[in-house]
Amino acid sequence: MKINVLAFGIAKEIVGRPKEVLDVSDGITAGELKVLLEEKYPDLLKLRSYFLAVNEEYATEEQSIKADDEIALIPPVSGG
């Protein structure tokens, strides 16, 4: 299934673009997707931490992802 992955801040620089479409297996969890992303973009592992958001909400590792979900790579935030 295809999912949209948005990247912000330093994650956008690591991925090289603000958005990409990934083809992943059905029922993949957020935790499994993180592993895939880290294999593709090893520099993610150099970050202090990062989270995935699914449809504008922070995701748990076990949360499963559906086709057409909007995933976002959330590196350490620094607002304020």
Added chain:
Amino acid sequence: MVDVKILDTPLDTDLCLRQAYDQQCGGVVSFVGTVRNETQGRKVRRLEFECYLPMAQKEMRKIADEAIAKCGAAHVVMHHRIGTIYPGEAAVVIVVSSPHRTAAFEACQYAIDQLKITVPIWKKEFFEDGEHWVSAHP
């Protein structure tokens, strides 16, 4: 009342204060986060802020609602600026009003502390000799 905004123009601190005033509230507490002109001895020329807009708005609203539920604030105004911001300018304004001052202080502290933990906004510092994303690396 909750008023959450993300703007790409200079913040209006007077407007934020006015929105929080209420004759039932005897305490109005404001926090203004401004851009410092140096970080660890390096001169900061400017900051560039970006955000994941719909999620940042949602997370800011959650924080404002929690400040009301947990701390007893009556009104919470949170305005955050994005784009290019220069030293001395405000990046965030938070104003909280409450019938009594203790709740207003607590709620304002809670709101800025949580904003820095959960709201998907990022800033990049530009120095005379380089640039970096704040807090990205250990």
